[in-house]
Amino acid sequence: MDNLPSALAIGLGALGPGIAIGLIGKAALDATGRNPEASGKIQTAMILGLAFAEAVAIYALVIALLLKFV
Amino acid sequence: MAELHIAIKPETLFHIGGLPISNTLFTSFVITAVLLVFLAAAGSTLKKTDRPTGIQNFLEMVVESLVAFIESIAGKTARAVTFTPLIAGFFVFVLLNNWADLLPGFDTIRYTGEPGVKLVQVPNIPGISKVFAETTTEEVIETVQQDNAPVSATVEEEHAPEEQNRGVAIFRGANTDINMTLALALISVIATQYFGLRFQKAGYLKKYFDFSGPIQFFVGLLEILSEISKILSYAFRLFGNIFAGQVLLAVMGFLIPVLLPSPFYGLEIFVGFIQALVFSMLSLVYFNMAAESHHG
Numbered sequence: 001m002d003n004l005p006s007a008l009a010i011g012l013g014a015l016g017p018g019i020a021i022g023l024i025g026k027a028a029l030d031a032t033g034r035n036p037e038a039s040g041k042i043q044t045a046m047i048l049g050l051a052f053a054e055a056v057a058i059y060a061l062v063i064a065l066l067l068k069f070v
Numbered sequence: 071m072a073e074l075h076i077a078i079k080p081e082t083l084f085h086i087g088g089l090p091i092s093n094t095l096f097t098s099f100v101i102t103a104v105l106l107v108f109l110a111a112a113g114s115t116l117k118k119t120d121r122p123t124g125i126q127n128f129l130e131m132v133v134e135s136l137v138a139f140i141e142s143i144a145g146k147t148a149r150a151v152t153f154t155p156l157i158a159g160f161f162v163f164v165l166l167n168n169w170a171d172l173l174p175g176f177d178t179i180r181y182t183g184e185p186g187v188k189l190v191q192v193p194n195i196p197g198i199s200k201v202f203a204e205t206t207t208e209e210v211i212e213t214v215q216q217d218n219a220p221v222s223a224t225v226e227e228e229h230a231p232e233e234q235n236r237g238v239a240i241f242r243g244a245n246t247d248i249n250m251t252l253a254l255a256l257i258s259v260i261a262t263q264y265f266g267l268r269f270q271k272a273g274y275l276k277k278y279f280d281f282s283g284p285i286q287f288f289v290g291l292l293e294i295l296s297e298i299s300k301i302l303s304y305a306f307r308l309f310g311n312i313f314a315g316q317v318l319l320a321v322m323g324f325l326i327p328v329l330l331p332s333p334f335y336g337l338e339i340f341v342g343f344i345q346a347l348v349f350s351m352l353s354l355v356y357f358n359m360a361a362e363s364h365h366g
Contacts, residue, residue: 047344051344051348058314059310062306062310062313065076065078069076069078070078
C-alpha cells in the first residue's frame, strides 16, 4: 500500500500513450501498405510521432519515480 | 541486505571559485573536451580531394547527413545555413552525452575523500548503488590517480543517509540531470525567439501581441504560455527518457546482474539516438516556423 501512489501514477499514465503508440503504428503501416515507395518518409514521421507519444508516458514515469524515491 | 538507491539530484564534485561543479556537469565538460580535441586533430589532417579516406570520410559522412536532414525540413535556403550550427550542435552534444552514459565507469567510479579512488561494485547507473551493509566488498584502488580535476578544489563528498560512505560518482551521464536538460531547453526556446526576431524583425511580436480583436489577443497570450510549456516539455522529455533508462538498467542489474540488463543496453542506445534526433528535429521545426512569415 505504500507504493500505491507511484504505481497508480505510472499505471494510469501509460494507458493513453500506449493506445496512442498503437494508433501511430497502425497509421504508419496503413500508409506504407498503400504507398510502399514513401516508406522512408512515413518511417521518419512515425518515429517522430512515437517520440512525442512516449514523452507523455515518460512524464508519468518521472512523477512515479519522484514519488517513490524522493 | 543490498539496497537500491536512486538520486535524482546530482552530487557536487568540487568548486571552482564559488560555483559548485556537479558530476554531470563535469562529465559534459570531459565529453566536450574529448570531442573538441578529436575534431581539432582530425581537422588538421583534412585534404582537399574527391576521394576522402579514413576519418575525413567519416566526418564528411556525418556532416552531409546532418545537412541533408536540416535541409529536408528547412529547405535549401539561407535560413538552413543559419540554423545548421546550433541544430548540429544540439544533435551531437545530446547524442554523445546519451551514449557516453552507457560506458563502463559511469557512476561506478566513486570518490569518497579517502586517498585513491574507490571502485565500488555497483550497477552502472546514476546515484544508484548496491550497498552491502554489513561487509564491505569494495576494493580500494590505490594506484588509480584522480588526475582528471584540472582545477584546484576542495572535494565535497555526499554522505549517504546510512552509515556507509558510498562516495560521490565521478562520472554521471549529463542528461540525467534536470538542470542540464532545462538549460538545453532554454537555449532552444530562446534561440527560437531570436531567430523569429531576426528573420521577421518586429513583426514576429505580432504573434504574441495581436490587438486586432479580443479573441486574437487571447490567442496571443496562449502562444506565450505554449512557449513556456515547450521549455518544460523539451526538458522533461530528454531528462525522463535518459534518467528512466538509467533507472531501468539499475533495476535490471539489481535483479539479475549481467544477463538481464544486456537487451536493455540495446534499447538505451536506440533511445539515446532517438532522443537526440527528436530534440534537434523539434528545435529545427520551431526555428523554421518562427523564421517563416505566418499566414495565420
